[in-house]
Amino acid sequence: MSSQPTKKLLILPGDGIGPEVMQEVRHIISWLEANRGLSFDISEDLVGGASLAQYGEPLRDEVVEKARAADAVLFGSVGDPRWNHVGFDKRPELAILKLRQELALFANLRPAKVFDALVDASTLKPDVVRGLDIMIVRETVGGIYFGNPRGIETLPDGSKRGINTEVYTTAEIERVARVAFDLARKRSNRVCSVEKCNVMESGLLWKEVVTDLHAREYRDVELSHMLADNCAMQLVRNPRQFDVLVTGNLFGDLLSDLASMLTGSLGMLPSATLGAVDNEGRCPALYEPIHGSAPDIAGQGIANPIAQILSFAMLLRYSLNMQAEAVLVEDAVSAVLAKGLRTADIMSDGKTRVSTSEMGAAIVNEL
Numbered sequence: 001m002s003s004q005p006t007k008k009l010l011i012l013p014g015d016g017i018g019p020e021v022m023q024e025v026r027h028i029i030s031w032l033e034a035n036r037g038l039s040f041d042i043s044e045d046l047v048g049g050a051s052l053a054q055y056g057e058p059l060r061d062e063v064v065e066k067a068r069a070a071d072a073v074l075f076g077s078v079g080d081p082r083w084n085h086v087g088f089d090k091r092p093e094l095a096i097l098k099l100r101q102e103l104a105l106f107a108n109l110r111p112a113k114v115f116d117a118l119v120d121a122s123t124l125k126p127d128v129v130r131g132l133d134i135m136i137v138r139e140t141v142g143g144i145y146f147g148n149p150r151g152i153e154t155l156p157d158g159s160k161r162g163i164n165t166e167v168y169t170t171a172e173i174e175r176v177a178r179v180a181f182d183l184a185r186k187r188s189n190r191v192c193s194v195e196k197c198n199v200m201e202s203g204l205l206w207k208e209v210v211t212d213l214h215a216r217e218y219r220d221v222e223l224s225h226m227l228a229d230n231c232a233m234q235l236v237r238n239p240r241q242f243d244v245l246v247t248g249n250l251f252g253d254l255l256s257d258l259a260s261m262l263t264g265s266l267g268m269l270p271s272a273t274l275g276a277v278d279n280e281g282r283c284p285a286l287y288e289p290i291h292g293s294a295p296d297i298a299g300q301g302i303a304n305p306i307a308q309i310l311s312f313a314m315l316l317r318y319s320l321n322m323q324a325e326a327v328l329v330e331d332a333v334s335a336v337l338a339k340g341l342r343t344a345d346i347m348s349d350g351k352t353r354v355s356t357s358e359m360g361a362a363i364v365n366e367l
């Protein structure tokens with residue numbers, strides 16, 4: 001048993017299945033407090049459609065301030081079709097976009113890990129994905145989604161042209177590459193940097209900056225470079241060649257969705273988004289499942305809570321430095337899957353179908 005100072009968590013369950021899967025994390029937190037001598041100072045608040053209904057806006061400033069003050073934020077998901085009629089400036093989804101911006105969360109970490117028990121759920125052959133454990137680090141606040149000039153212009157002949165620009169600065173590339181190198185040191189010590197330096201200036205700078213940083217500070221980490229198109233192919237051909245991949249916003253968006261399907265189910269995939277470490281060594285961080293609010297299955301008690309639970313395990317590992325507890329939670333998930341328990345989304349022949357709360361309880365039991 002360890003005795004650690006109280007950690008401040010902000011829990012934002014959000015909409016749809018968010019509150020249902022978050023409830024299962026709550027049980028795990030209670031178990032950790034009762035059995036591992038941990039103490040969490042937890043506050044919970046409304047975001048997304050739930051906040052719109054109560055306060056008329058998807059994310060209150062008060063919640064942003066609470067997020068800043070917390071050691072980490074555990075986010076559910078936002079999105080509710082009942083708000084589809086409101087303008088873009090009042091959509092539930094704005095809650096997460098604004099929160100990422102306000103906390104300047106620039107590095108999105110998406111692991112793609114294949115659990116032995118679910119090796120058949122992958123879209124690839126079991127032999128190709130067995131044991132797969134990769135981490136994609138995607139830059140999230142720069143690149144072509146935000147660069148200027150941008151817009152749709154009307155030309156003299158009346159036709160139009162749409163413009164987006166990929167802009168990356170040395171500082172933006174360096175800080176995300178640093179996250180990737182630091183992560184690699186805690187994993188298999190390999191980083192593959194992905195860009196298209198053969199056709200893009202920003203890609204050329206990307207490669208140069210990553211190479212320089214590596215030479216200056218991370219010589220112990222094995223660094224390779226790959227063109228983004230080749231990387232997409234390699235992820236499907238032989239994904240286990242990778243450990244940590246680091247790339248820009250656009251390529252990261254595509255490659256991380258591609259990689260997620262190597263593992264089979266949306267209900268299994270966590271993520272983390274990290275900001276810059278401040279002078280006191282604090283780093284803003286938000287953890288959330290890859291999946292959305294899944295309104296089609298909300299309220300039925302059938303959602304898979306594992307993505308949310310594994311997001312909490314990432315929080316333990318990266319924000320609270322509680323490696324042992326993170327491993328404990330991840331191993332409990334593995335064990336429950338090995339015993340054949342399955343929520344509907346990962347159900348297959350001969351396995352035991354369980355509800356959201358039964359899956360959560362089985363994981364707590366395994367701890």
Ligand code: ATP
Nearest residue numbers: 078079266267291292293294295296297303304345
């Ligand atoms: P969003 O815009 O919020 O990302 P989306 O429609 O893109 O929403 P999801 O909400 O993730 O995506 O839902 C996609 C599909 O996956 C739905 O059919 C949903 O029911 C299913 N799904 C998502 N998460 C889970 C989960 N945790 N357990 C079971 N099924 C899930």
Ligand code: MG
Nearest residue numbers: 290291292293
């Ligand atoms: Mg989606």
